[in-house]
Amino acid sequence: MxxxxxxxxxxxxxxxxxxxxxxxxxxxxxxxxxxxxxxDLDLTVAAAGNTDVIRAKVRTMELLGLKSQIEDILITLGGQYHLIRLVTGRNGNGLFLYLVMDKERSNLAMARHQLKRIEEQLEV
Known part of the structure; x- marks a missing residue:
């Protein structure tokens, strides 16, 4: 853990x-x-802002009657990827991992895979 x-x-x-x-x-x-x-990347401001993104998506899923859980949310900018991964472990309810990557130097598929592994091991 x-x-x-x-x-x-x-x-x-x-x-x-x-x-x-x-x-x-x-x-x-x-x-x-x-x-x-x-x-140029204030993570405290980004954390608060991305909280609104998650809340909006959860609310929309409820309105649509979707029973599935969010795994991750990807926001693609001109030069960056912003990846949000919800923590689903027993102690992680209400938490998410937030990762900002340089678009030119990152492998999105590998990043998603590694973020999933980190999320599974997180103990809060």
């Missing part, structure tokens, strides 16, 4: 092209931890 700190380090060191990572509580919008980022 991995702590928040270990999960963040694995996201940044183990995923090619990673620019920033966060573990976020989407019930409050607060980041439990961040790593990376910078002046």
């Amino acid at each position: 991995a702590t928040v700190e270990v999960a963040l380090k694995e996201m940044m060191a183990g995923i090619e092209g990673a620019l920033g990572a966060a573990v976020v509580d989407y019930t409050s919008g607060m980041a439990l931890g961040t790593l990376g980022g910078g002046k």
Whole structure:
């Protein structure tokens, strides 16, 4: 099992092209931890904003009567991928992993695979 700190380090060191990572509580919008980022990538602001994305998607799924669970949400920008992975483990309800990657240096399929593995090992 991995702590928040270990999960963040694995996201940044183990995923090619990673620019920033966060573990976020989407019930409050607060980041439990961040790593990376910078002046052009404020992970605290991104954590709060992406909380609204998840809430909107969950609400829409409820209105549509969809019974499936969200695995991940991908936002593609000109030079970046923003990947949101909901934590589904017994202790992870209400949490998500947030990863920002350089589009030119990352492999999206591998990043999704690695993020799933990290999510499965996260213990909060």
